[in-house]
Amino acid sequence: xxxxxxxNRSPQNxxxxxVRSGGHExxxxxxxxxxxxxxxxxxxxxxxxxxxxxxxxxxxxxxxxLEKSGxxxxxxxxxxxCGYTEWNRVHRYKSFATYLQTAALDQTLLExxxxxxxxxxxxxxxxxxxxxxxxxxxxxxxCELGKVAPLDVNVTVSGESGxxxxxxxxxxxxxxxxxxxxxxxxxxxxxxxxxYCQTSCGECFLEKCxxxxxxxxxxxxxxxxxCRKGQAVLLNKMHDPECNVRLxxxxxxxxxxxxxxxxxFNSNLWFELSEGMIEIPPLRDCPDNIEWLAKKLLExxxxxxxxxxxxxxxxxxxxxxxxAWPGNVMQLNIFLVRKASKCDSGVIDADDVLDxxxxxxxxxxxxxLDRFVRVLKTSPSVSIAAKRLGKSxxxxxxxxxxxxxxxKGIPIANKSLQPSL
Numbered sequence: 001x002x003x004x005x006x007x008n009r010s011p012q013n014x015x016x017x018x019v020r021s022g023g024h025e026x027x028x029x030x031x032x033x034x035x036x037x038x039x040x041x042x043x044x045x046x047x048x049x050x051x052x053x054x055x056x057x058x059x060x061x062x063x064x065x066l067e068k069s070g071x072x073x074x075x076x077x078x079x080x081x082c083g084y085t086e087w088n089r090v091h092r093y094k095s096f097a098t099y100l101q102t103a104a105l106d107q108t109l110l111e112x113x114x115x116x117x118x119x120x121x122x123x124x125x126x127x128x129x130x131x132x133x134x135x136x137x138x139x140x141x142x143c144e145l146g147k148v149a150p151l152d153v154n155v156t157v158s159g160e161s162g163x164x165x166x167x168x169x170x171x172x173x174x175x176x177x178x179x180x181x182x183x184x185x186x187x188x189x190x191x192x193x194x195x196y197c198q199t200s201c202g203e204c205f206l207e208k209c210x211x212x213x214x215x216x217x218x219x220x221x222x223x224x225x226x227c228r229k230g231q232a233v234l235l236n237k238m239h240d241p242e243c244n245v246r247l248x249x250x251x252x253x254x255x256x257x258x259x260x261x262x263x264x265f266n267s268n269l270w271f272e273l274s275e276g277m278i279e280i281p282p283l284r285d286c287p288d289n290i291e292w293l294a295k296k297l298l299e300x301x302x303x304x305x306x307x308x309x310x311x312x313x314x315x316x317x318x319x320x321x322x323x324a325w326p327g328n329v330m331q332l333n334i335f336l337v338r339k340a341s342k343c344d345s346g347v348i349d350a351d352d353v354l355d356x357x358x359x360x361x362x363x364x365x366x367x368x369l370d371r372f373v374r375v376l377k378t379s380p381s382v383s384i385a386a387k388r389l390g391k392s393x394x395x396x397x398x399x400x401x402x403x404x405x406x407x408k409g410i411p412i413a414n415k416s417l418q419p420s421l
Contacts, residue, residue: 002024002025002043002046002047002113003024003025003027003042003043003046004019004024004025004026004027004046004047004048004049004113005027005029005035005038005039005042005046005047005048005049005073006019006026006027006028006029006049006050007029007030007031007032007034007035007048007049007050007051007054007062008028008029008030008050008051008054009030009051009053009054009055010030011028011030012028012051014105014106015028015049015105015109016028018105018106018109018110019049019109019110019113021110022110022113022114024113027042030054030055031054031055031056032050032054032056032057032059032061032062032065033056035048035050035062036062036065036066036069036071039066039069039071039073040069040071042073043296043299043300046073047073047074047075047076047097047113047116048066048073048074048075048076048095049075049076049078049109049113050062050075050076050077050078051077051078051079051102052077052078052079052081052086052090053079058089059075059077059086059089059090060089060090060093062075063075063090063093063095063096064093066095067093067095070138070139070142071095072095072142073095074095074096074097074116074174075090075093075095075096075097076097076098076099076100076109076112076113076116077090077096077098077099077100078099078100078101078102078105078109079099079101079102080101080102080103086099087099097112097115097116098112098115098116100112116174137281137286137289141168141278141279141280144277144278144279145168145171145172145175145278146175147276148172148276148277148278149171149172149173149175149176150175150176150177151276152176152177152178152246153246153275153276154238154246154247154248154249154272154273154274154275154276155169155172155246155247155248155249155273155274155275155276155277155278156223156248156249156250156251156253156273156274156276156277156278157169157172157248157249157250157251157278157280158250158251158252158253158256158274158277158278158279158280159250159252159253159279159280159281159282160252160280160282160326160328161252161327161328161330162283162327162328162329162330162331163280163282163283163328163329163330164280164329165221165250165280166185166219166221166250168278168280169185169219169221169248169250170183170219172217172248172278173216173217173219173246173248176217176246178215178216178217178246181213181215181216181217182212182213182215182216182217183213183216183217183218183219184209184212184213184216184217184218184219185219185221186205186206186209186218186219186220186221187221187222187225188222188225188226188227188230189225206230206233206234206237207233210237210243210245213245214243214244214245215244215245216245216246217245217246217247217248218245218246218247218248219247219248219249219250220234220247220248220249220250220273221249221250222250222251223249223250223251223256223270223273224251224252224255224256224259224265226265228266231265231266231269232266234247234269234273235266235268235269235272238269238272247273249273249274253279256270282325282328283325283328283329283332284324284325284326287321287322288321290317290320290321290325290332291317291320291321293329293332294312294317294320294332294336295312297332297333297336297337298310298312298336298340298348301336301337301340302340307340308346309346310340310343310346310347310348311346311347311348312347312348313347313348313349313350314380315349315350315380315381316348316349316350316352316353316380318350318378318379318380319350319353319354319356319379319380319384320332320353320356321378322375322378322379322388323356335353335356336348339352339353350380350381350384354384354387369403371389372389372399372403372405372409373403373405373409374409375388375389375409376400376405376407376408376409377408377409381407382396382397382407385407
């Protein structure tokens with residue numbers, strides 16, 4: 001269920017009813033100014049449906065204000081006239097989705113909402129991808145996306161698993177001049193199991209994908225896993241003057257580097273596919289984003305399963321921030337869903353997430369004292385710090401006394417006094 005913001009000059013009972021019938025939550029406002037305020041607080045998987053003219057302006061100015069405010073919701077515009085002049089004015093904005101005739105909303109609105117909802121169709125939406133968060137990480141990624149998407153060059157979205165690389169690939173396509181043409185997602189596994197493919201590698205499957213996406217985009221998922229024959233087909237198609245398909249690949253850059261160095265992947269293909277590069281940092285490098293992500297994921301879980309809103313405490317968030325999250329956002333989502341499913345009290349506390357705690361290793365260039373102080377500062381209690389350090393609580397107290405720090409890792413004036421909790 002997504003939240004759909006309806007911005008109209010007067011109440012639109014038909015649009016509200018249509019949105020509800022599609023399983024979404026309508027939020028109706030009567031001015032662009034109010035719509036801008038409401039849009040700031042909407043979840044990422046939301047869509048704005050705006051009437052072209054309103055009492056306080058027109059849709060192009062409203063969309064420009066959305067972009068200036070860093071709000072990236074797609075906007076469906078509708079009007080009675082639905083003329084070329086109006087369409088041309090709104091089409092240049094990245095947030096623009098489509099233009100509908102108001103009289104035909106009952107036939108076109110739900111289909112358009114389903115088409116432009118963020119994420120891949122027929123797959124569960126995963127809120128909280130890093131590139132959709134407000135903050136420095138999001139700003140950097142959206143800046144890179146905004147630069148490469150309009151260019152008709154091949155793009156690689158680089159990052160570890162679980163970061164939503166496919167969604168960014170889709171966003172690149174939607175913000176390009178090819179956004180009204182088809183886009184398909186291809187994995188090497190798809191090539192191997194294609195029933196009509198007579199080759200071990202699936203060259204004919206790739207050929208079919210290129211034919212069906214002429215003028216559009218082909219997304220190559222998990223590029224390092226494509227075999228030699230598949231790589232050859234891709235390289236030949238990229239050099240074919242009659243082939244008009246943009247390629248967007250997703251890959252772990254470190255794994256790709258190892259594949260190229262080992263001779264398992266064609267270096268020329270890799271260089272040509274990475275003309276445009278969008279890099280997503282792993283979750284462990286963005287601990288400040290975890291609180292926002294965790295709350296959004298829990299909000300999505302509760303809305304989807306019609307559950308009362310869950311609260312996650314600051315102590316629990318501290319434990320989440322201290323974990324490395326090798327599976328990134330996907331692992332965080334699965335972990336929180338598991339905890340939320342079993343939560344009867346309505347509150348997720350540090351005790352509920354203790355199974356995440358692992359013994360902390362000394363980081364590169366870090367002394368034992370630095371490690372000790374770091375763990376104390378990022379642990380909600382001494383007992384959790386002890387578990388992360390693989391020591392007893394008594395040992396932690398003795399170290400605190402020896403090093404002259406309290407339970408938060410802060411130096412104390414008198415080292416002879418045992419720090420208190």
